[in-house]
Amino acid sequence: MTEPENTIKVVLVDDHALFRSGVRAELDRAVPDVSVVGEAGSVDEAVAAIRHLRPDVVLLDVHMPDGGGAEVLRQLRPELPDVVFLALSVSDAAEDVIAVIRAGARGYVTKTISGRELADAVRRVHGGDPVFSPRLAGFVLDVFSQKPGAAPPGDPELDLLTRRERDVLRLLARGYAYKEIAGELFISVKTVETHVSSVLRKTQLSNRYELSRWASDRRLV
Amino acid sequence: MNTPTPPLVRRRSGRIVAGVAGGVADHLGVPVTWVRAAFIALGAMWWAGALAYGLLWVFVRQESAEVTRATPRRERQQALGLAALGVAGALVAAALGNDLVGWIAGPLGVAAVGAALVWREADEGQRRRWTRTGGRTALWRTVAGALFVAAGIAVFLFGQLQLGQVQFALLAVLATLVGVGVLTVPWWVRLVRELTEERRERIVETERAEIAAHLHDSVLQTLALIQRQSDQPREVARLARGQERELRTWLYGAGGYGIPASDAGLTAALAAAAAEVEDTYAVTVAPVVVGGDRPLDEHLRALVLAGREAMVNAAKHAGVAEVSVYCEVEDDEVNLFVRDRGSGFDPADVPDDRHGLADSVHGRMDRHGGTVRLRSTPGEGTEVHLAMRARTHEEAAT
Numbered sequence: 001m002t003e004p005e006n007t008i009k010v011v012l013v014d015d016h017a018l019f020r021s022g023v024r025a026e027l028d029r030a031v032p033d034v035s036v037v038g039e040a041g042s043v044d045e046a047v048a049a050i051r052h053l054r055p056d057v058v059l060l061d062v063h064m065p066d067g068g069g070a071e072v073l074r075q076l077r078p079e080l081p082d083v084v085f086l087a088l089s090v091s092d093a094a095e096d097v098i099a100v101i102r103a104g105a106r107g108y109v110t111k112t113i114s115g116r117e118l119a120d121a122v123r124r125v126h127g128g129d130p131v132f133s134p135r136l137a138g139f140v141l142d143v144f145s146q147k148p149g150a151a152p153p154g155d156p157e158l159d160l161l162t163r164r165e166r167d168v169l170r171l172l173a174r175g176y177a178y179k180e181i182a183g184e185l186f187i188s189v190k191t192v193e194t195h196v197s198s199v200l201r202k203t204q205l206s207n208r209y210e211l212s213r214w215a216s217d218r219r220l221v
Numbered sequence: 222m223n224t225p226t227p228p229l230v231r232r233r234s235g236r237i238v239a240g241v242a243g244g245v246a247d248h249l250g251v252p253v254t255w256v257r258a259a260f261i262a263l264g265a266m267w268w269a270g271a272l273a274y275g276l277l278w279v280f281v282r283q284e285s286a287e288v289t290r291a292t293p294r295r296e297r298q299q300a301l302g303l304a305a306l307g308v309a310g311a312l313v314a315a316a317l318g319n320d321l322v323g324w325i326a327g328p329l330g331v332a333a334v335g336a337a338l339v340w341r342e343a344d345e346g347q348r349r350r351w352t353r354t355g356g357r358t359a360l361w362r363t364v365a366g367a368l369f370v371a372a373g374i375a376v377f378l379f380g381q382l383q384l385g386q387v388q389f390a391l392l393a394v395l396a397t398l399v400g401v402g403v404l405t406v407p408w409w410v411r412l413v414r415e416l417t418e419e420r421r422e423r424i425v426e427t428e429r430a431e432i433a434a435h436l437h438d439s440v441l442q443t444l445a446l447i448q449r450q451s452d453q454p455r456e457v458a459r460l461a462r463g464q465e466r467e468l469r470t471w472l473y474g475a476g477g478y479g480i481p482a483s484d485a486g487l488t489a490a491l492a493a494a495a496a497e498v499e500d501t502y503a504v505t506v507a508p509v510v511v512g513g514d515r516p517l518d519e520h521l522r523a524l525v526l527a528g529r530e531a532m533v534n535a536a537k538h539a540g541v542a543e544v545s546v547y548c549e550v551e552d553d554e555v556n557l558f559v560r561d562r563g564s565g566f567d568p569a570d571v572p573d574d575r576h577g578l579a580d581s582v583h584g585r586m587d588r589h590g591g592t593v594r595l596r597s598t599p600g601e602g603t604e605v606h607l608a609m610r611a612r613t614h615e616e617a618a619t
Contacts, residue, residue, distance in 0.1 A: 091473065138547070
């Protein structure tokens with residue numbers, strides 16, 4: 001994964017120009033195999049730019065005026081299934097982040113991430129692997145926690161995590177890297193990625209009822 | 222009297238009926254009992270006292286809510302006695318006197334009582350209460366008052382006029398009322414809409430001011446500080462980290478934006494411990510809590526303190542910029558993991574004089590029935606796993 005065959009084209013979507021230029025500078029300077037080909041500051045700009053530029057990866061802000069990252073995903077996901085979206089958020093509101101993940105983002109990292117880690121995350125989502133930060137792993141565990149008295153699962157197959165998936169998520173939330181999780185659980189890194197992928201799929205497909213209930217329980221909505 | 226004469230206002234506190242007598246007494250500088258007695262005496266003469274009282278009630282404004290005065294029990298009883306005496310005297314006068322007093326004291330008296338009820342309800346001081354709590358009693362009182370007025374007027378009219386005329390008059394009055402009501406509907410609607418709009422604007426304005434005040438107190442101050450200390454990267458990072466955490470809590474925290482978190486539960490305690498370590502040792506400590514919150518008891522407090530010590534150890538000895546904290550709250554157990562990717566150490570090599578781990582972590586957890594598992598590999602970092610059995614409420618009570 002370290003030797004790039006060709007550069008990964010990235011479009012940055014964030015309503016803060018200062019933040020965009022910061023990320024661009026950091027990616028361009030430190031990472032030869034990732035190049036920022038475009039920027040957008042609003043949902044409409046983002047939709048137009050992504051349609052036009054066809055990037056490999058979109059770094060997508062969660063909070064934007066007129067709809068936010070989830071709106072961009074809603075408009076472009078069906079049309080451009082090959083473009084990979086990575087949520088890059090300063091928000092700590094689980095409900096925002098989960099909303100973007102549900103809309104089809106392949107990962108979520110916070111804005112305090114270093115340039116090197118961000119480039120690594122871009123490479124990983126481009127390679128097809130989901131990227132979870134510990135915090136997102138915590139959010140997802142909470143969404144799927146089967147507490148007594150919680151809403152009944154709509155579709156058991158989708159709404160329940162297997163024990164292995166739960167173990168993987170727990171270790172992610174504890175701050176382990178995929179490689180460390182593999183060592184801890186005596187499985188291959190590929191298997192870890194498969195588990196995380198299926199968690200991501202379940203997050204995107206699990207019923208809305210339970211999520212909204214979970215969010216309102218926590219006074220998030 | 223050298224002091225200037227106070228303006229004529231009705232008393233708000235310490236009033237018996239509407240505070241008119243007290244207000245007049247304040248204004249004239251005479252004992253309130255004299256004023257009351259004067260009203261009673263006038264009341265016996267064709268209800269003139271009552272009429273004067275009523276007019277003053279309607280036209281004199283009430284004093285501000287800040288003024289408070291106590292009414293002695295004796296004065297209150299005395300005033301009520303005087304009021305009863307006045308009513309009785311007026312009735313006696315009516316019974317003895319001519320027709321005029323008779324019909325005023327009869328139906329119009331009932332109407333006056335009804336009007337008094339409605340006015341009292343619409344009174345400045347009462348109106349506020351009306352919109353909030355106890356709205357039902359106020360409503361009933363108003364309705365009862367209106368019925369009194371209607372009944373009084375109706376009886377009065379029936380007594381004075383022929384039935385045919387009454388029918389006609391009632392119809393005419395009804396038609397006029399309906400007409401006026403219909404004609405003024407747009408005006409009412411506009412009034413209500415304008416009031417709603419104004420209220421909404423005021424709320425938005427208050428909220429804007431609150432946000433501005435918060436940003437001024439927090440972010441702007443920190444940015445000013447950062448500009449002055451831009452040559453000290455460590456200090457700048459510390460300030461920025463602290464400010465980010467504070468603003469984040471304010472925006473997305475447990476209580477939602479602007480609302481301080483009400484309960485100081487496990488989550489809040491952990492966040493506070495992480496924040497302290499962040500500020501003291503200039504490392505990022507990122508706590509993730511799963512499974513909801515739980516009120517702190519002494520065992521969980523010990524868990525948080527032990528966890529804090531583990532964070533301090535990681536911050537001091539691991540030589541890393543970030544420490545992960547993960548807390549999982551289950552029904553019967555709370556697990557806390559503190560992990561760094563730092564230098565690591567061999568637990569067997571820790572000298573005996575190092576108290577941090579032995580006392581603060583192991584000792585605390587042992588005393589409260591918890592367990593500690595320590596995993597450290599030189600070069601790969603350290604993880605401290607603290608587990609505490611969670612007590613149910615019944616167990617905690619015994």
